[in-house]
Amino acid sequence: MPELPEVETVANGVHARICGERIEAVWLGGKPEPFKTEPAAMAAALTGARIAGVRRVGKHIVFDLERELAAGAETSLVPQWIVHLGMTGRLLVVDPEIPRPKHTHAALSLSSGRELRFVDARRFGRLALYPAGAPSRSANHTGLNQERSPGGSAAEGFRGPGREPLTISADDFAALFRGRKLAIKAALLNQSLLHGVGNIYADESLFRAGIRPATPAGRLSRTRLARLHAALQAVLRAAIELGGSSISDYVDAAGVRGFFQLEHKVYGKEGEPCAVCGTPVRRTILGGRSTHFCPRCQR
């Protein structure tokens, strides 16, 4: 479901609502739930912690936590709580009186009396702890992908599997694709290269850059990659501005739908005339994913 702009919208919304609150109690659903971390360990780490901040890293939502200590004690290291929404995951901040909807997998009771819920029908979402002060090596332990950070084992916390599309330079962006034979669209979707880009924004940025999705990534000229870099950042920023794309049931932490779907040029537009040249938008399958492009504008 959610890609970078939607995850950013959710993270910002949750941050604004619950930053500074203490987690009083933790409920985790039974059965085969989407926990990468053992539920008992996760509940123990969360209970009593204070939420210092909520932010997006790639498509992951990172909860920075703090723990109050007895006077004089040294600052303890606290793990981070990592939430991945998968396709249908939602994070909601609600009154606990409201009945928990079907497919609720976690509920955190907060000091304000409200409840933070993780609801995910399709169960592609994931909840995990990222150990405090963990260098990049601990990825296997948590089951979370993690970019290898060269050298320094500084406790920067979770950094995600790949590079951040909004801040990567055009040169570094181009370097990601050097020598690669896979389709540029598949490369954009590869989270260990660039994290946060999903099917919608891959299609939309390739359209705006005038690049055919099936083009081998390593064959694109410097100039065209520069155009793609600019298009991708522009599309992501515009989408964040509009609160993301609501295709079916995506809503932010307050239940508000995004509006970027109104700006889609090719995604979900099969057969409709291209907004630029009028040629019908074509849909194919690439890397197992539905792919949309204008056969005239994208070469």
Place this chain on the structure above:
DNA sequence: ATACCGACCTGTCAGC
């Protein structure tokens, strides 16, 4: 190492 493909789940919607 790189690239491809099916599997994982449930819900929804089009078509019969």
Place this chain on the structure above:
DNA sequence: TGCTGACAGGTCGGTA
């Protein structure tokens, strides 16, 4: 109305 099959914004593990 009800059934069936295709499809959905994401990742992961196995295979070539």
